[in-house]
Amino acid sequence: MWRMQKRFFVPFFIVCCVLNPVPAFSRELVEFSTPDQANAPGQGQAVSANVSAGEASDPFPSGLLAIADYKYPVYLYAPKGYRADRSYAMIMVAPSEGAKAEEGIEYFRGLADREMFFVLSTEGLWTEDDDVPTNLDVWLLQIKKDVLARFPVDQKRVFLVGRDSGAQYAAYLAMRYPAEFSGAALIGQAWSSSFAILMRPSPNPEKQVPFIAAFRADQAEVKAKNQEWLDKLQMKGYPLKVVDVPDAAGFNTSEFKKETYAWLETTSQRFGAVVEKGKKGFKSKLKKGIKDFFTV
Secondary structure (H helix, E strand, C coil): CCCCCEEEEECCCCCCCCCCCCCCCCCCCCEEEEEEEEHHHCCCCCCCCCCCCCCCCCCCCEEEEEEECCCCCCCEEECCCCCCCCCCCEEEEECCCCCCCHHHHHHHHHHHHCEEEEEEECEEEECCCCCCCHHHHHHEEEEHHHHHHCEEEEEEEEEEEEEEHHHHHHHHHHHHCCCCEEEEECCCCCCCCHHHHHCCCCCCCCHHHCEEEEEEHHHHHHHHHHHHHHHHHHHHCCCEEEEECHHHHHHHHHHHHHHHHHHHHHHHHHHHHHHHHHHHHHHHHHHHHHHHCCCC
16 A cells, blocks of 8 residues: 555656657657756656657657656657647656556557647655655646647646556545646545545636546445535536546456546536536626626
8 A cells, every 4th residue: 555654656648749840760769868957856858859860761759659758667659640730739657666667658559649738747755855746746746837838738638547556546646736727637546545534525617627537346345435526526516527447457448548538628618618608608697796896
């Protein structure tokens, strides 16, 4: 079990790249260099285009891209054939404790090419000397901002996905910063964790995100621990889907991955449309109320 008191494993992602036309590369792994200040939380800036180039085949680098000189290993998977004049979804992966950042990329790699979305993943450890978890929050949100500025990612289609201990952190992030993400998939674990004390479910749809929570049938106690949260979020009106798979292998099937991504895409769009409609309706009523109030 993940122990916050000793160290904090935290996922995250980052990538910064210059969005000038750069050749794609014959090597599968492309390395980028970052400034020294990128090692400090909150200081992630643009990377220099120091790239190991190969034969050009696409207008932009695609495949597995590595960011060098960061405090933690960071990888971006760019779908093959993406274009700068279009926008794409991005999944930000929060790996399990002890997992490598590449594992988060590999999990979605095939689907990312088929459905055309970016995948961002990193790994990291918090020590007991760190301010948990606020420093990392600030750092990774700045990184996210940099990524959106440099790659054709749709800011309304950025999804969090976490597995096991990574799911616990993803649940916290999505609930703490709902304006930053459009949905979250929690695989194997969910809200019932050391982060629970930091989570405040909101009844305001504008401060909610859709959640899909997947549990293993052979770990019924995990779902039972999260049942209170499931009930609480449903009462607050959160878009919520619960999925049960037979065992750990169920999380790795192409069907599960495809359905999870499809649910995040469709539900976030529908939910976003409902929220916008509600905001417009409120503004319209407010304007009419003000007009009526001042009309003699």
